[in-house]
Amino acid sequence: MIARTGAITPRHLFRLQRVTREMVDTVLDIRAAMLLNGRYRLEASLSPSTGRAMGEVWKAQDVRMERTVVVKFPQLYAMRSAEAEERLKRFQVEAVATAQIRRDGVVEVHDRGEQDGHPFLVMEYIDGITLEDFMAENGMIDLSAAASVVVGVAYVLAAVHSLGIVHRDIKPSNIMITRQDGKVKVLDFGIARLEGGENDTRLTRTGAQLGTVCYMAPEQFRSERATAATDLYALGCIFYEMLAGRSVFDGPGAFEYQKQHLEQKPIPLRYWRPELPEDVLELVDTMLSKDPADRPGTADEINSRLRGHLPKSGSEAPDDLIHYDPTIPFRNPCAPGEPMRGSRGVLALAETPPFRSRGEVKDLCVQARKLMLADPEQAIAMMAARLPEARQFYGARDTHVLDLARQLAGALEEQSSREAAYEAYRSLHEDTKGLAALGSYSDAAREGMRRCE
Missing domain, CATH: 3.30.200.20 (Phosphorylase Kinase; domain 1)
Structure with missing residues (x-):
């Protein structure tokens, strides 16, 4: 048996x-x-x-x-x-x-x-086609179309990485192009790593590897910690494949793919597409660097370096596209503004205030409550990181800010961090004491301090 x-x-x-x-x-x-x-x-x-x-x-x-x-x-x-x-x-x-x-x-x-x-x-529900099917249908893809896809994915990754999230499974089947407007969508965060959370160390069995072998970075094969650079390597594999019409490596099995990603250099892209601009060839080569430190510093850097190769507003669609067209958002005169940019080596944040409206502070409370069910440490870290910004932006006595402060104190108490919870309650009490309109916050803070003494 x-x-x-x-x-x-x-x-x-x-x-x-x-x-x-x-x-x-x-x-x-x-x-x-x-x-x-x-x-x-x-x-x-x-x-x-x-x-x-x-x-x-x-x-x-x-x-x-x-x-x-x-x-x-x-x-x-x-x-x-x-x-x-x-x-x-x-x-x-x-x-x-x-x-x-x-x-x-x-x-x-x-x-x-x-x-x-x-x-x-x-x-x-997305009415569209996966990038995997799009590439199978089109073979070698025009630079303007390939750049449109990469910029769309990089725009998402810039936001993902700024939140401390690493996707870890960027691949063509996890990217879609919508039917009507050609927008790029990134799917499936099922093996994403949340910075500072429980799965930051590893949410898998000991020694198991997460990802898809054709697009896994060398550090993933070595079971090392995945970072933003890991996603950029996978995006480099996709960029190479769209332009060359073939995969970076072609192994008959997982072991061969692992050896190639760890040890071999891919055939230079200029061998397949000698007409491509030198800066594009250099960018792809950099994205495929074995050492994460040698890759572009941020997704925004990729975005910025490709801006000159995107289709211009009002231009014609690439001749070789059969169905679906990722250049539409850029060729359309009503295309959105430029994706955000960032400097090399720094996780770029949008050049906007930390909160666009008070409602976002309320949304943050809702997100944190949901996250408490799955990963309390990550929820507490997220609230603690954003609370000072919220206080500075809207004032310590704004009701949404007070809700966030009370929720953080309660979460700390729930996780038995009594000293930290006491300080959080004490700060809340200092912000609200003597104000009749905020009496419920003051009372809750005073009671919380009593429990944590």
């Missing part, structure tokens, strides 16, 4: 695979036409579900808002309890990470829920 010997023979493996397929088919049959929380009616599976898939994705109808959405479940069946727990954790990370990023290029999270013990995530 397998349970006794630990050995899995080909016969046993076939049996396990057959059971897994049967379980998948059963789950799909059960979920078809299911109405989740009385609101989301599942219509059709959007991805083939296998025992190795991270998630199960459905096209659905939001019957309350009368719109098409995507519902995603973490795939947990036919898994050991430890693996299922890890996947649930990743699913929570995806929900939190995606909801934090405010960029048009990131799929929007509408809702998060659970029914009959099955958690699910409701997201924006």
